[in-house]
Amino acid sequence: MSEPRRRTTRQRLAVDAVLRSTSDFLSAQQVHLRLREAGEGIGLATVYRTLGQMFEDGRLDMIRGIDGEAKYRFCTTDRHHHHLVCRECGSAVEVDLPGTETWMSSIGGDYGYTDVSHTIELFGRCGPCTTRAGGDG
Amino acid sequence: MSEPRRRTTRQRLAVDAVLRSTSDFLSAQQVHLRLREAGEGIGLATVYRTLGQMFEDGRLDMIRGIDGEAKYRFCTTDRHHHHLVCRECGSAVEVDLPGTETWMSSIGGDYGYTDVSHTIELFGRCGPCTTRAGGDG
DNA sequence: CTCTCTGCAAAACATTTGCAGTCGG
DNA sequence: CCGACTGCAAATGTTTTGCAGAGAG
Numbered sequence: 001m002s003e004p005r006r007r008t009t010r011q012r013l014a015v016d017a018v019l020r021s022t023s024d025f026l027s028a029q030q031v032h033l034r035l036r037e038a039g040e041g042i043g044l045a046t047v048y049r050t051l052g053q054m055f056e057d058g059r060l061d062m063i064r065g066i067d068g069e070a071k072y073r074f075c076t077t078d079r080h081h082h083h084l085v086c087r088e089c090g091s092a093v094e095v096d097l098p099g100t101e102t103w104m105s106s107i108g109g110d111y112g113y114t115d116v117s118h119t120i121e122l123f124g125r126c127g128p129c130t131t132r133a134g135g136d137g
Numbered sequence: 138m139s140e141p142r143r144r145t146t147r148q149r150l151a152v153d154a155v156l157r158s159t160s161d162f163l164s165a166q167q168v169h170l171r172l173r174e175a176g177e178g179i180g181l182a183t184v185y186r187t188l189g190q191m192f193e194d195g196r197l198d199m200i201r202g203i204d205g206e207a208k209y210r211f212c213t214t215d216r217h218h219h220h221l222v223c224r225e226c227g228s229a230v231e232v233d234l235p236g237t238e239t240w241m242s243s244i245g246g247d248y249g250y251t252d253v254s255h256t257i258e259l260f261g262r263c264g265p266c267t268t269r270a271g272g273d274g
Numbered sequence: 275c276t277c278t279c280t281g282c283a284a285a286a287c288a289t290t291t292g293c294a295g296t297c298g299g
Numbered sequence: 300c301c302g303a304c305t306g307c308a309a310a311t312g313t314t315t316t317g318c319a320g321a322g323a324g
Binding site for chain 1: 201205206207221223224230232234241244245248249250251252253254255256257258259260261262263264267
């Protein structure tokens, strides 16, 4: 029942550092690539395992990209919140959707559902990318 | 430019029938399994291709399950809407979230984002499953 | 010393693609 | 007849797992 103790290893610190160095969501593959580029010797499997553990420990936010791959980022707050992610450059901002929690739960109740959770993801084009893209997609 | 003509084949009709026989979201694998069980000779690839085409033609709704796999269901309405899916049995109901479209767009605008789209998925435990599960999760 | 963590490669999965034969219109 | 459709299997790409050795506490 009790979760195993987590050790402080170089690999773990490296993954931690990569996530801290950006505010964007990164997939395990992306984290692994950055680590390799930085000269850190680390296996892909280790990155997957580490990310998964950090997520379970509640230290990371996880969203699913449009293709369904998991992407992670450090939690900025401990409150439940959502993200507005740029479809082009990947930058993301945390957005607060006041009243959503209550609203979603009540809707579930209307249909007789209990233990309702939700996934809300906003995708758009950020200011810089909008300017860059111009009027034609 | 013009999309290719779609032919009426036995396989296509079979996939169509499976989707019509339920109100739940089914993955390509699930559709394939049901077809096989029903004695329909059909390849997995064909199911994937057919489902993909039907989705492109706007005849199916697609959501991503918790594990990230694509699941499809017939569109009941042509309006944009969301789904409340039972985490245990997979049954789903379409829910209308009045004002959400406008709200989401305006939030995107607050952060300088344009062309904002959203993904909202509600997961819960339906009435029957709640009763069945009791107090222990 | 003990037990978690690591790396590598194979495994497990979902989904896509190449190709030659089939069949709808 | 023409070419879209089909099945199969190989190819892809992501994530998980088995196992023996390394290192944290």
